[in-house]
Amino acid sequence: MDDRQLARPWSVTADGVSKVFDSGTVAVEDFDLRVRPGEFIALVGPSGCGKSTFLRMVAGLLPRDAGELRVHGDEVTSPRQDVGMMFQKPALLPWRTALENVLLPTEVGPNRRGTGEAQAREWLELVGLRGFEHSYPRQLSGGMQQRVALARLLLIGADVLLLDEPFGAVDELTRERLNLELLAVHERLEPTVLLVTHNLAEAVLLADRVIVMSPRPGRLAGVLDIPLERPRSLAMLGSIDYVQLLGRARATLDAAAAGQEVTA
Numbered sequence: 001m002d003d004r005q006l007a008r009p010w011s012v013t014a015d016g017v018s019k020v021f022d023s024g025t026v027a028v029e030d031f032d033l034r035v036r037p038g039e040f041i042a043l044v045g046p047s048g049c050g051k052s053t054f055l056r057m058v059a060g061l062l063p064r065d066a067g068e069l070r071v072h073g074d075e076v077t078s079p080r081q082d083v084g085m086m087f088q089k090p091a092l093l094p095w096r097t098a099l100e101n102v103l104l105p106t107e108v109g110p111n112r113r114g115t116g117e118a119q120a121r122e123w124l125e126l127v128g129l130r131g132f133e134h135s136y137p138r139q140l141s142g143g144m145q146q147r148v149a150l151a152r153l154l155l156i157g158a159d160v161l162l163l164d165e166p167f168g169a170v171d172e173l174t175r176e177r178l179n180l181e182l183l184a185v186h187e188r189l190e191p192t193v194l195l196v197t198h199n200l201a202e203a204v205l206l207a208d209r210v211i212v213m214s215p216r217p218g219r220l221a222g223v224l225d226i227p228l229e230r231p232r233s234l235a236m237l238g239s240i241d242y243v244q245l246l247g248r249a250r251a252t253l254d255a256a257a258a259g260q261e262v263t264a
């Protein structure tokens with residue numbers, strides 16, 4: 001984290017955020033988080049602990065029941081253009097090519113501008129899809145479709161990316177490559193990233209901080225700083241620092257899952 005980032009206001013802040021569904025399920029309880037602009041956060045925790053619910057509240061897709069939630073200092077009340085969310089399934093229109101899918105937000109909806117083809121091509125290249133601009137989703141693998149979805153978020157101009165297990169449905173090798181694309185995007189554009197993942201190895205490789213949530217109702221159970229230098233690469237997976245951090249992340253997650261107080 002450099003001085004420039006430290007001087008800027010928080011990108012996302014959550015203070016005492018809670019969500020209780022109509023069913024009575026308390027999904028998130030009294031959750032606090034502060035995220036700096038350009039920071040890469042990995043959110044991990046046991047299944048059902050409220051990670052997706054928290055992300056949907058940050059996206060403005062789900063109202064909270066208590067607490068304060070802000071993006072770039074503004075209270076979150078509805079979805080906004082500079083916050084983009086990506087899910088496990090890419091939601092592409094099958095009758096549009098990759099390029100046309102990326103361009104969609106410029107043609108319809110609140111982000112409509114009707115331009116941006118050169119930019120769309122650039123983002124497709126950044127996510128490793130040069131040469132596939134005119135392919136249809138059915139001609140692309142699951143991982144490639146997710147890249148199209150990522151390029152589309154970039155075209156909208158989102159500088160806060162909420163990624164909910166975006167690569168959960170692809171095989172391990174593809175996932176590694178997608179993580180590299182994500183690192184390239186982060187390096188180039190420095191978006192703030194909140195990534196929900198079940199994969200601790202991925203969390204430690206990508207993130208500046210790993211945030212561990214407790215079993216439901218999700219609370220902040222532990223925070224682990226990842227001081228590995230950037231740019232990150234797959235070569236780091238073999239480094240002693242990485243392996244030690246992964247061990248600490250595992251211990252933090254295990255302790256949180258067992259309901260113990262954790263200070264990482």
Ligand SMILES: Nc1ncnc2c1ncn2[C@@H]1O[C@H](COP(=O)(O)OP(=O)(O)OP(=O)(O)O)[C@@H](O)[C@H]1O
Pocket residue numbers: 021022023025026027045046047048049050051052053054216
């Ligand atoms: N719309 C809803 N109505 C009622 N309960 C819900 C709703 N959405 C989620 N829940 C419940 O809230 C809790 C938290 O769900 P959430 O999907 O946020 O967890 P998660 O940590 O993302 O889980 P996973 O890691 O398995 O994806 C779960 O018990 C889930 O069943």
